[in-house]
Amino acid sequence: MSNLFPISVTVNGVLYQKEVEPRLLLSDFLRHTLGLTGTHVGCEHGVCGVCTILFDDKPARSCIMFAVQANGHKIMTVEGLSNDMEHLHPLQEAFSEKHALQCGFCTPGFLMTLIPFLKENPDPTEEQIREAISGNLCRCTGYQNIIEAVKLAASKLQASKATVAN
Amino acid sequence: MKPAPFEYVVPKNLNDCLNFLYQHSETAKILAGGQSLIPTMNFRMAQPEYLIDINNLNELSFIRTDKTGGLQMGALIRHHQVENDPLIAQKAPLLHEVMPWIGHVQIRSRGTIGGSLVHADPAAELPSAMVALNARFKVKSKKKERWIPAEQFFVGLFATALEPGEMLVEIAIPAMPLHSGYSFQEYSRRKGDFALVGVACMLVLDKNKVCEQARLVYMGVGEGPVLAAQACQSLVGKTLTPDLLQQAAKIASQNDLTPPNDMHASSAYRRHLAEVLGHQSLSQSLERAEKSF
């Protein structure tokens, strides 16, 4: 039954060529085959949001996609946001400064949901933020600090854009 | 929570796909956005022997208008494309308003309209919207091609009129009549959840403001989209007043629907919601239709 399929997929800018069984979920491919364990797995049926990644720049659930389907596509995971603790992405800094995580299990999914959201909505209203994170569950924070962090991240990102422009 | 093994098939074109589907109609399943199918495979509620991935079939990925101003969409158009397409917003504003109610942004980036319609979840938004819009579906098999009106496509719980070997290829929505108004209302426990009760509405008036056509279509209250036939009948041929709309919403909730009792809501609560949302959607539709004069 289980033929192996060759796939080539770009993850965080690196091209990987692997052979996968068709039933391998993209989330398991990222975690087990590539060792990128920043992408978490919770419900495995699309509801909790912890496995959210960017698939061709769009937020998607990696637990309800097969790795074979990523052949020829571009993926970004939370590992793609920064290389080391000294240089966090402004969104990560904001999460840290506003205490937007406790156990941190949900955080990669929130971050990968919010990266494209902030690109499209550089100055979001609170209502837009609540709508944007409606597909991500957090059992610890009560969401309030996550919302604060998104507001802070938006202003950080705008400030850094302004510096670049000057 | 891992899917059972299957053979993965990537057809090069639609013909290829239909040929394969014809040969293996009992054991093959089509994989579109995967947003309903893969969860059920993860639970092993579905264990297809063959999975036919149609994601590369560009011929199912189009949005265009026909000569009469109607809209045609390929089955593989994704929810986010419908949501953000200016042509759809203009030609089928009801559909445009429905889209943000479907799941979350991460689901809409992958899920397809064809997949949602064939999945035929009784609480899904698109089936009811399509019935309200008088949409027609083009379905194809290796042997034949036919059109099915949306109203006849949904035949029961997660069940459609598709025959073995057939697939949905195109959705056609007629042009909005000159004096028409529309509305979509839904109530769910949390944003992005399936509807406890939702309703899609279209009202068409003639040049004297008499109601020519009424389409009040519910979701979450039956085995599929439910057209509130008696309520609609009570409006056609009349000049619509707030009292008439109120009365129609009552007829819908009392006579046309038998909402289920389940762990999400009681039947009585759903009936109550159906009346309130029905009234809101009729009122907004009338308001919009009147603006066209």
Ligand SMILES: Cc1cc2nc3c(=O)[nH]c(=O)nc-3n(C[C@H](O)[C@H](O)[C@H](O)COP(=O)(O)OP(=O)(O)OC[C@H]3O[C@@H](n4cnc5c(N)ncnc54)[C@H](O)[C@@H]3O)c2cc1C
């Ligand atoms: C967390 C979550 C929340 C959701 N919330 C909602 C919601 O609020 N409202 C809502 O309506 N939906 C919701 N969905 C479902 C979502 O809209 C799906 O995208 C949709 O139901 C199925 O579309 P798909 O393209 O992903 O189809 P798939 O999952 O690929 O397929 C679904 C079924 O249709 C068949 N199929 C697909 N395309 C065709 C075709 N062209 N011809 C014949 N058969 C075909 C498949 O074989 C399968 O049986 C949610 C999903 C998730 C995971």
Ligand code: FES
């Ligand atoms: S693990 Fe993918 S959504 Fe929960």
Ligand code: FES
């Ligand atoms: S921080 Fe623990 S689940 Fe969100």
